[in-house]
Every structure is written in structure tokens, then in C-alpha cells.
Amino acid sequence: MRFRTRMTSLVAAGAALLALTGCGAADMTKQASPFANAQGAKTVTLSVQSWVGAQANVGVAKYLLEHELGYRVDTVQVDEVPAWDALSQGRVDAILEDWGHPDEEKRYVEDKKTIANAGELGVTGHIGWFVPTYFAEQHPDVTDWKNLNKYADELRTAESGGKGQLLDGSPSYVTNDKALVENLDLDFQVVFAGSEAAQITQIRQFAKQQKPFLTYWYQPQWLFEKVPMTEVKLPAYEEGCDADPEKVACAYPHTALQKYLNADFAKTGGTAAEFLRNFTWTTEDQNEVSLMIADQKMSPEEAAKKWVEGHESTWKAWLPK
16 A cells, blocks of 8 residues: 555565566466356455455455345455556456546556546545654644654664664555655655564564654544554645655645546446445545454454444445345
């Protein structure tokens, strides 16, 4: 994830495609859903990304499609950019949480018309730099980027050498962070944890020891419930300020997360397509399910079942009339 910052690199995208197809040719139409040839079965295939919020969306949608609408649902885990290719080709029917991929949107929605926008998810996403709230309370001025160099020594780690550490997730994510550090003349080194899960582990270890840290992070995310964090204010975002990746010197935008359907599925998908267009929930709803999955170690299906049992008035409105 996310928006441009969560796009995977071309190398990672290619690797993900090869891993998904299981062969040298990255043609996602060759790998069909295990339900594709089920005689008379109503089937839906959903793309699920690796972050837990996306797993929460798909978990609840899958549960309701199966238990309320009688569909058989398959899920395919694939990185963000390859997911657009898969959706265009009909390999998957829907992406339920997209953080903004303007190049793919222009190619597939506007030009080729093989993908249709299915409306907003109801959740607003935002990426930023965060410090633990306990550190911000001790040093209120740390929440202004202009003062970060003042705390570089306190935020230094063995991995960051003689500079302060800015903790990022997977090195396959294309973020603005290295450019921001350089263009804002900050005495920091971007250090990759390796994955979202590894980053969460590192953040929780810092918090347990009450150590200061600076991290790339995003909202919504269940971890804020366990480790309160305060955002560091970067130079204000303005439209186009991130157009040149090498010259970025502004904050990340707030993004209304979108849903997308394969264009043919949008026309012929019947009640499933209508249900997915109707699927909208709040940040609080998503975080509730995410917390059950990531912190309470429930499966997405178990978490979805528990949420569905307690929120009938919400999901009933998603069902086709």
C-alpha cells in the first residue's frame, strides 16, 4: 500500500506476478479460481492485499456473500499494481481498498474501460510520520519537522548509523521518505523493517521499553489502539507537490479509499456486484475487525462473523433490495 507510496516497485510487482502464476509467463488469466468450473455455482473472486485493513474488508465481504447471498468466494493475495492487471483481465472481480493509483486508473478505467469504479469504501487513508505519544508529550516540539534534527541523536539506532532512524516497512514499497529526508535536509536514515508485520513488532518493542522512535505509518490502522502515536507535521500537502518523486518536500495527502470492479463483472455480476458497490463502512468498523485479526489472532472469517453478529443494522443496508 498505499496511494503512490504503497505501490510496489516494478521488480517486486513482476516477482509477485510470477509467484502468482507459478510460471514464467505473467498472464494472470491462466490461473482460474478453484470455483471457476463449478457447475451452476455463483462465484466471486476478491483481491486481498497484505495489510490487515484490506484483510478486514475482504473477510466481512466474503462472509456476507457466502452466508447471506449464497455465493462461493475465492480470494487471491496479490500486490497492489499486479492486482489492477488481474482485475482488468478478469482474474479477480473486485479490489475493495485502493489508496490511489492514477496511472492504472487512467489506463484501465478511462482508456481501456476494463475496470469500473465501484465507489468509496467509506474510509479515509493517510500516510505520515509518527512518534509515540509518550515522547511527544515529553518533547512537544518534536511534532514539527523543523525540529527533528534536534532529536536525531535520541532517535539513532544501530541500523541507522550516526543518523536518526526513520522506520519504514517493506523495501518493496515506493515511498517518498528518502526524498523527504534529503529535500528537507534531515539528519536521518530510512531503515526498512522488512514488512508491515516486522514494522509492527519493532514499534511494539520500542513502546514496551518506552523508547523514542520515528516511523512511517498510516491511518486507519489498529495499532494506534495499542501504541498511541502522534503525527509529525511535514510541510503542507498541495496538489501536485509530489508529482516528481525526487523533488518531494511535502506531506502525504488524505485519500478517500476506493473500490473497483472488473467492468464485465460490474455489468453481469448481479447481486454480488450490487452488494460490493453498496459495501461502505467506517474507519472504526474496519479497525474493530483488524484488531481481532492482528492482535487477537482470529482468522478473518472468525473476526468477520463476530463483527457481523454485532452490526446487523450496518450490513443489512448493503444487501440488494
